[in-house]
Amino acid sequence: MASKEEIIENFKKAVIEGNLEEAKKWAEEAIKAGLDAYEVITQGGAKAMEVVNELYEKREYFVPEVLCSAVALQAGVDILKPHIKVEKTKVPSKVILGVVEGDIHDIGKNLVKIMLSAAGFEVIDLGKDVPLQKFIEAIKEHNAELLGMSALMSTTMPGMKKVIDLLVQEGIRDKVKVMVGGGPVTPEWAKSIGADARPKDASEAIDVAKRLVEELKGKKG
Numbered sequence: 001m002a003s004k005e006e007i008i009e010n011f012k013k014a015v016i017e018g019n020l021e022e023a024k025k026w027a028e029e030a031i032k033a034g035l036d037a038y039e040v041i042t043q044g045g046a047k048a049m050e051v052v053n054e055l056y057e058k059r060e061y062f063v064p065e066v067l068c069s070a071v072a073l074q075a076g077v078d079i080l081k082p083h084i085k086v087e088k089t090k091v092p093s094k095v096i097l098g099v100v101e102g103d104i105h106d107i108g109k110n111l112v113k114i115m116l117s118a119a120g121f122e123v124i125d126l127g128k129d130v131p132l133q134k135f136i137e138a139i140k141e142h143n144a145e146l147l148g149m150s151a152l153m154s155t156t157m158p159g160m161k162k163v164i165d166l167l168v169q170e171g172i173r174d175k176v177k178v179m180v181g182g183g184p185v186t187p188e189w190a191k192s193i194g195a196d197a198r199p200k201d202a203s204e205a206i207d208v209a210k211r212l213v214e215e216l217k218g219k220k221g
């Protein structure tokens with residue numbers, strides 16, 4: 001049987017090459033070998049996307065190749081996700097999640113959804129390219145405690161600020177905690193737009209979500 005390192009490396013290679021069948025095969029091997037599913041996703045899948053990005057920036061890869069890698073990663077994640085184990089939250093809450101308008105990069109957002117759901121949060125996923133007003137409507141409709149927004153492009157990031165401004169305008173900013181994330185979103189920028197937190201990845205999002213909900217409930221008494 002292949003070692004842990006070999007399995008992760010082979011999964012990573014399959015994602016870089018956009019090889020769907022190999023990605024599925026090595027995700028299954030990882031399960032059979034009893035590896036930590038989240039570690040395989042991050043050390044294999046997310047690391048692979050960093051390499052894909054380098055190849056894209058060097059103009060060795062173009063959008064179709066990047067898309068094949070994204071599809072291969074997603075297929076692997078689908079196999080691995082039922083095996084992710086995380087500690088459940090003591091304060092189950094509703095989270096509205098989505099990728100802001102103009103942006104269709106949803107791999108990161110989907111990972112955040114998988115992790116928060118595994119931790120016992122009720123995730124209402126609005127998907128990608130979400131019209132900004134829709135975030136506000138969903139928060140009101142579901143009476144959600146948390147909002148998570150994702151943006152992978154510098155051109156779409158400002159949408160997050162618009163949503164936070166809309167929350168203020170609607171008088172509901174103090175009813176919901178806001179987490180933002182995605183490659184170009186820095187903690188400084190998150191702070192500057194009035195977000196409550198910018199977890200660096202899907203795993204950190206769990207602890208941050210738990211803390212924010214506790215803060216919110218504490219405030220409500």
Ligand code: B12
Pocket residue numbers: 046049052053056057063064066067070102103104105106107108109111112147148149150151152153154155179180181182183184198199200201202203205
């Ligand atoms: C895969 C990919 C694609 C795929 C997306 C497939 C999909 N279903 O998502 C495809 C091929 C479709 C694509 C298209 C395009 N892409 Co693209 N893409 C990428 C790439 C290589 C990887 C992104 C990724 O999936 N990473 C892996 C995941 C796991 O990481 P992540 O998304 O960062 O998420 C983690 C954290 O950020 C965080 N997180 C993310 N969201 C959230 C939300 C919350 C609430 C929290 C708490 C945390 C959190 O947790 C996640 C998991 O741990 C990036 C490169 C990069 N550096 O990001 C370019 C990149 C984002 N793309 C880029 C571009 C330019 C495009 C296109 C315009 C190309 C074109 N000419 O058509 C289009 C845009 C289409 C659109 N309107 O959105 C640029 C953006 C540049 C900019 N302006 O900022 C990048 C940076 C590439 C580059 N170096 O130029 N792309």
